[in-house]
Amino acid sequence: xxxxxxxxxxQGLLLLASLAALxxxxxxxxxxxxxxxxxxxxxxxxxxxxxxxGWDCACPDRKKAAED
Numbered sequence: 027x028x029x030x031x032x033x034x035x036x037q038g039l040l041l042l043a044s045l046a047a048l049x050x051x052x053x054x055x056x057x058x059x060x061x062x063x064x065x066x067x068x069x070x071x072x073x074x075x076x077x078x079x080g081w082d083c084a085c086p087d088r089k090k091a092a093e094d
Contacts, residue, residue: 050062
């Protein structure tokens, strides 16, 4: 995983996500918003899993960690 620069500022990204959520929610009822929220949560989790390193027991570092 890449490390963020020390002086990074994600406020713009946070603001963009907030504005997108408000825009998407316009005209939807609570049940629809809840369903979309669950969908995007699962989508985000699956994206994270796609880039997560696999558990390879042949890797010496992980093999040692599994034995501890």
